[in-house]
Amino acid sequence: MRWLIGGAVALAGGMVARRLLGGAGRSNDQWQRGQARRRGPRWHVATVNRPAGDVAPGGQFPEPLAGLGDAVEIQVRPAAGGRGTEIAVRLRDGARLPLAAAARRAAGRDPEQAIRAALRESKQLIETSEVLHPDYPPTTESTPLNKPLQMATRQGRREGRL
Amino acid sequence: MKALVWEGANELAVRQVPDPKIRNEQDAIVRVRRTVTCGSDLHLLGGYIPFMERGDVLGHEFLGEIVEVGPQVRNHKVGDRVVVCSFISCGKCWYCQQQQFSLCDNGNTNPAITENVWGSAPGGCYGYSHALGGFAGSHAEYIRVPYADQGAFTVPDAVSDERALFASDSAPTGWMGADLAGVKPGDVVAVWGAGAVGQMAARASVLLGADRVIVIDRLDNRLQMAQTHLGVETLNYEQQDIGAELLERSGGRGPDVCIEAVGMEAHSNGPQLWYDQVKQQLRIESDRPIAAREAIYNCRKGGSVFVLGVFAGLVDKFPLGALMNKGLTLRGAQQHGQRYIPMLLERMARGELVTEHLATHTMPLDEAPRGYEMFKQKLDGCVRAVFQPTS
Ligand SMILES: NC(=O)c1ccc[n+]([C@@H]2O[C@H](COP(=O)([O-])OP(=O)(O)OC[C@H]3O[C@@H](n4cnc5c(N)ncnc54)[C@H](O)[C@@H]3O)[C@@H](O)[C@H]2O)c1
Numbered sequence: 001m002r003w004l005i006g007g008a009v010a011l012a013g014g015m016v017a018r019r020l021l022g023g024a025g026r027s028n029d030q031w032q033r034g035q036a037r038r039r040g041p042r043w044h045v046a047t048v049n050r051p052a053g054d055v056a057p058g059g060q061f062p063e064p065l066a067g068l069g070d071a072v073e074i075q076v077r078p079a080a081g082g083r084g085t086e087i088a089v090r091l092r093d094g095a096r097l098p099l100a101a102a103a104r105r106a107a108g109r110d111p112e113q114a115i116r117a118a119l120r121e122s123k124q125l126i127e128t129s130e131v132l133h134p135d136y137p138p139t140t141e142s143t144p145l146n147k148p149l150q151m152a153t154r155q156g157r158r159e160g161r162l
Numbered sequence: 163m164k165a166l167v168w169e170g171a172n173e174l175a176v177r178q179v180p181d182p183k184i185r186n187e188q189d190a191i192v193r194v195r196r197t198v199t200c201g202s203d204l205h206l207l208g209g210y211i212p213f214m215e216r217g218d219v220l221g222h223e224f225l226g227e228i229v230e231v232g233p234q235v236r237n238h239k240v241g242d243r244v245v246v247c248s249f250i251s252c253g254k255c256w257y258c259q260q261q262q263f264s265l266c267d268n269g270n271t272n273p274a275i276t277e278n279v280w281g282s283a284p285g286g287c288y289g290y291s292h293a294l295g296g297f298a299g300s301h302a303e304y305i306r307v308p309y310a311d312q313g314a315f316t317v318p319d320a321v322s323d324e325r326a327l328f329a330s331d332s333a334p335t336g337w338m339g340a341d342l343a344g345v346k347p348g349d350v351v352a353v354w355g356a357g358a359v360g361q362m363a364a365r366a367s368v369l370l371g372a373d374r375v376i377v378i379d380r381l382d383n384r385l386q387m388a389q390t391h392l393g394v395e396t397l398n399y400e401q402q403d404i405g406a407e408l409l410e411r412s413g414g415r416g417p418d419v420c421i422e423a424v425g426m427e428a429h430s431n432g433p434q435l436w437y438d439q440v441k442q443q444l445r446i447e448s449d450r451p452i453a454a455r456e457a458i459y460n461c462r463k464g465g466s467v468f469v470l471g472v473f474a475g476l477v478d479k480f481p482l483g484a485l486m487n488k489g490l491t492l493r494g495a496q497q498h499g500q501r502y503i504p505m506l507l508e509r510m511a512r513g514e515l516v517t518e519h520l521a522t523h524t525m526p527l528d529e530a531p532r533g534y535e536m537f538k539q540k541l542d543g544c545v546r547a548v549f550q551p552t553s
């Protein structure tokens with residue numbers, strides 16, 4: 001019985017890990033609505049609960065976004081219904097690193113992951129003035145059962161549907 | 163420091179873990195004076211929520227004293243006696259500004275897990291697995307409290323530790339259920355589950371002016387408690403016909419508001435329990451929605467059903483036909499505590515809201531594994547086991 005539950009937990013953890021490690025965001029892409037969908041870098045979008053002027057004061061985006069430099073295109077527009085400002089970011093065509101996609105992901109250098117992480121962190125910086133960190137030092141130990149979940153958690157800040 | 167950690171499904175231990183540290187400028191560190199078991203922990207304990215790691219500290223409903231504050235904490239200082247909301251919310255994002263604090267965009271450090279499972283991520287919660295942020299829980303001598311100005315509330319002198327403790331989670335959860343389900347004067351309200359959450363939902367319904375409030379469970383000690391301390395009616399589903407009783411007590415209409423305060427490990431007398439247990443073991447369904455089904459079936463036409471019990475994934479035999487054809491409103495939420503806690507503390511100070519009867523067993527942290535065993539098996543009339551890591 002205990003074994004059964006343990007097995008199921010490991011299985012579910014593994015499934016999530018695979019989804020996180022293997023799948024990029026599948027969100028509907030409003031920024032390409034009306035255009036024929038083409039293969040290529042997609043827009044990652046986050047809404048920030050602040051007026052547009054607070055998003056990039058003096059044209060300067062928060063460090064995580066600014067740090068992406070010329071590799072990305074950034075668009076800013078007011079969100080409907082007083083919801084703040086939408087920030088959309090995508091990789092410029094041809095800006096991909098020459099490494100194979102899988103190798104980039106494994107090395108944590110997937111540019112799409114970097115964009116998602118930069119968007120989340122920038123949104124937090126604009127809204128709350130800091131990026132929320134997990135507890136440290138952790139109280140958990142590494143065990144064979146924990147491994148897939150720990151991997152998934154590490155990816156948890158760079159993946160998702162953004 | 164000492165803490166109660168999850169070691170695996172149904173395995174708990176008290177052991178030494180690293181002390182928490184200030185990690186953000188808006189953090190505080192709280193020395194935990196009281197921390198309490200919650201029905202939500204049972205779902206973690208049993209391995210129903212597969213995002214726990216060996217060594218995770220449990221506990222999310224707690225009270226203590228601030229011992230350290232980050233440089234951006236404005237409303238609190240060292241020495242404040244505070245009760246802390248179980249959900250971690252920034253207070254600045256759009257959801258927080260809509261007072262939907264448990265949906266905070268900035269409270270969960272691992273949003274991708276729940277984005278993949280549910281489509282988007284709720285906020286973080288203490289001691290509630292890596293899906294909700296992986297924050298260490300409160301069954302420990304100390305705990306880190308992010309966004310301390312938003313989540314920690316100074317307890318008025320007139321309210322004892324014993325009473326204020328429940329302003330962290332069970333009382334705001336129950337209040338939210340009654341409030342967001344739209345309980346108003348004249349209503350008949352039925353509440354499934356007489357645990358702390360169900361009892362608090364029932365009391366909130368009384369205070370919001372409901373005409374009749376009926377609490378349903380099978381544990382006589384809990385039902386007796388609800389009659390004595392909350393002034394409500396009760397039904398025992400092992401001894402009474404719930405459907406017939408609810409109709410009789412609501413003029414043949416059915417309750418206006420039905421609140422589910424049981425969650426995904428619901429129990430039943432009939433073949434339903436066996437059916438759902440088998441499916442749960444085979445991982446065909448993850449949750450047992452027995453009380454949710456009953457709430458929907460028994461609610462009056464056009465009525466309102468609120469799901470306070472925690473569900474993690476998929477349920478089976480969900481009565482969508484009854485929901486649609488009877489024109490019901492169905493809602494659910496993790497608690498938006500920051501919205502209610504100041505008001506609840508005032509009501510506690512005035513004696514309108516009493517909670518200390520819920521703490522049936524109080525013990526040192528060292529005995530927490532025994533406390534969980536009593537709470538889980540509902541032994542010796544246990545409603546909630548309270549631990550005192552420090553005095
Ligand atoms: N929404 C939130 O933010 C939030 C917060 C806290 C707790 N919760 C959830 O609320 C639920 C209740 O928490 P609790 O601490 O009171 O738990 P508890 O285990 O103490 O109480 C649950 C009660 O439900 C009764 N019950 C079981 N099956 C039933 C049925 N078919 N009909 C009627 N009663 C039945 C049990 O006998 C028990 O008394 C849990 O699922 C918990 O996870 C939600």
Ligand SMILES: [Zn+2]
Nearest residue numbers: 200201202331
């Ligand atoms: Zn709880």
Ligand SMILES: [Zn+2]
Nearest residue numbers: 252255258266
């Ligand atoms: Zn927020």
